[in-house]
Amino acid sequence: MSENNHVNEQELALAKEYVSMLESGNAEAADNILAEITDMRESQLFNELGRLTRDFHETLNSFSSDDRFETLAKDDIPDARERLNFVITKTSEAAHKTLNSVEESLPLCEALEDTLKKLDEEWEKFLSKEMKPQEFRELSIVIKEFFNASGGDVKAMRGNLNDILMAQDFQDITGQIITKVITLVSEVETSLVELVKLGSKLGMKPDSSEKNKKAEDKDVLAGPQVPGLESETIVATQDDVDDLLSSLGF
Amino acid sequence: MNKDMKILVVDDFSTMRRIIKNLLRDLGFTNTSDADDGQTALPMLKSGSYDFLVTDWNMPGMTGIDLLKAVRADPDLASLPVLMVTAEQKKEQIVEAAQAGVNGYIVKPFTAVTLKEKIDKIFERIDAAK
Numbered sequence: 569m570s571e572n573n574h575v576n577e578q579e580l581a582l583a584k585e586y587v588s589m590l591e592s593g594n595a596e597a598a599d600n601i602l603a604e605i606t607d608m609r610e611s612q613l614f615n616e617l618g619r620l621t622r623d624f625h626e627t628l629n630s631f632s633s634d635d636r637f638e639t640l641a642k643d644d645i646p647d648a649r650e651r652l653n654f655v656i657t658k659t660s661e662a663a664h665k666t667l668n669s670v671e672e673s674l675p676l677c678e679a680l681e682d683t684l685k686k687l688d689e690e691w692e693k694f695l696s697k698e699m700k701p702q703e704f705r706e707l708s709i710v711i712k713e714f715f716n717a718s719g720g721d722v723k724a725m726r727g728n729l730n731d732i733l734m735a736q737d738f739q740d741i742t743g744q745i746i747t748k749v750i751t752l753v754s755e756v757e758t759s760l761v762e763l764v765k766l767g768s769k770l771g772m773k774p775d776s777s778e779k780n781k782k783a784e785d786k787d788v789l790a791g792p793q794v795p796g797l798e799s800e801t802i803v804a805t806q807d808d809v810d811d812l813l814s815s816l817g818f
Numbered sequence: 819m820n821k822d823m824k825i826l827v828v829d830d831f832s833t834m835r836r837i838i839k840n841l842l843r844d845l846g847f848t849n850t851s852d853a854d855d856g857q858t859a860l861p862m863l864k865s866g867s868y869d870f871l872v873t874d875w876n877m878p879g880m881t882g883i884d885l886l887k888a889v890r891a892d893p894d895l896a897s898l899p900v901l902m903v904t905a906e907q908k909k910e911q912i913v914e915a916a917q918a919g920v921n922g923y924i925v926k927p928f929t930a931v932t933l934k935e936k937i938d939k940i941f942e943r944i945d946a947a948k
Contacts, residue, residue, distance in 0.1 A: 663833035671840065789876045792905035792926065803907050806932055809925055812909060816916045 579605060620770065627766050640756060648752050651745045658738040665735040669728035676721045683714055819941040823869035827852040828859045828885065829903075830877040834926075838872060838903065841930050845937070856880025860888055863895055870937075875904035875911070883911075883918060890919045899940050903928065 582605050589598040690707050693699045699707070793802055803809050825847055829835045835852040842850055851866070853859035855877040863871065871889065875882040882902060889895045901922040902915055915923055921943075922936040 660831075660833060664836075667833065667836045667840070671836075674840075789906055790908045790911070791876065793907055801908050801910065803909055803912065803925075806925055806928065809907065809912060809923055812912055813916060813923060816913065818916065 579608065582608075624766075624770060627769075637759060640752075640759065644752055645756075648749045652749060655742045655745055658742055662735045662738040666732050669731045669735075673725050673728045676725055680718060680721060683718070687711065687714065819938070819945070820869070821846040822849050823847065824867065825850045825870045825872060826859060826862060826866070826868045828854070828856065828871070828873040828877070828882065830854050830874065834874065834903075838933075841933050842872075844930065845934055856882065856885030856888070859885055863889065863898070864892070868898065871898055871900045872903055873900065875902060875906045875915075883915060886915065886918045886920055899944060901936060901940060903933075 582601055586598055586601040586605070589595075589601060687710070690699075690710070694704060694707065790802070793804075803812055825842060827835050827838045827842070827850055829838065829852070832854070835854075839850050839852060842848075851862065851868075853862055856873075857879040859871075859873070860880070862868070871885075873882040873885055880888075882904065886900050886902070889898055889900060899921045900919070901924065902920050903924045903926060905926040906912075907925045912923055921940045924932055924936055
């Protein structure tokens with residue numbers, strides 16, 4: 569600022585001199601003063617242009633010298649893509665393993681439930697002394713068979729529960745991978761902010777027609793909602809969906 | 819409501835298809851088939867005399883909303899009850915589905931109770947309209 573004030577004073581002094589030369593009719597001296605003022609303005613402009621060029625050059629140099637951008641684009645981002653694909657594979661495998669175990673166990677549970685219900689009915693009959701000796705002999709065979717079969721069934725269910733337990737190990741690996749990708753995204757963000765800063769220093773402005781492109785792009789579905797990132801156009805719960813639908817006459 | 823009715827479950831993720839089919843089985847509906855997107859589902863619906871369609875929205879090939887519109891535009895399928903089970907919960911999308919003639923709309927993640935409630939409600943209305 570002090571430099572600017574100084575320059576202004578200098579210009580002011582020259583301008584006053586210019587006016588007095590014109591008034592006294594000294595055209596030659598007046599022309600010289602005018603030329604001096606023009607020179608002064610031009611040198612200011614060149615200085616400013618020089619400073620910008622230097623800044624630009626230095627920033628470009630700093631980007632190319634740490635070659636972080638190149639690594640990000642050539643290696644890190646494709647690498648992150650691979651890792652995220654692996655997360656999809658692992659989570660899908662875990663879900664299928666769990667579903668397999670559940671689908672194997674459910675019929676065993678149902679069979680166990682049915683047999684228990686039948687045995688309970690028979691046992692009630694026995695307790696209320698409505699059972700004939702021959703029926704009791706048959707019942708004792710059924711009970712023995714039940715013991716034999718259910719031992720195996722329970723063992724199978726225990727195995728299935730163990731498989732479900734082990735299928736949860738995906739969480740550890742996928743958690744680590746996702747944490748790495750989050751770090752990478754933060755790094756890309758920092759680099760982009762640097763680029764935007766450089767751009768605005770050089771007077772570049774974002775194209776406003778691109779600005780709202782994301783909001784207007786209707787072909788891209790919004791997808792699942794994430795807690796903490798809800799927006800006003802989103803209904804939060806099933807109850808809200810029901811309310812909205814009933815307001816539409818459903 | 820007929821527990822033997824033929825149900826088609828459409829979702830691009832096989833885990834979700836399995837979950838929905840298991841939940842339906844638990845509710846007593848065992849006559850279920852599945853498809854991974856609208857393009858696969860539509861010919862099945864046309865030739866298969868299904869009684870009920872449960873579909874996701876966001877799928878490659880043909881989306882659930884396009885499948886719903888195609889079903890409503892086909893004179894043989896127009897009256898097929900359709901339940902949407904989707905992660906899409908933008909107001910305008912729900913309105914779009916309603917306007918396209920959806921019978922029920924469930925947002926993911928959902929519970930077995932919600933699924934039962936919506937299916938009950940859909941068939942109560944259909945039975946009441948008869």
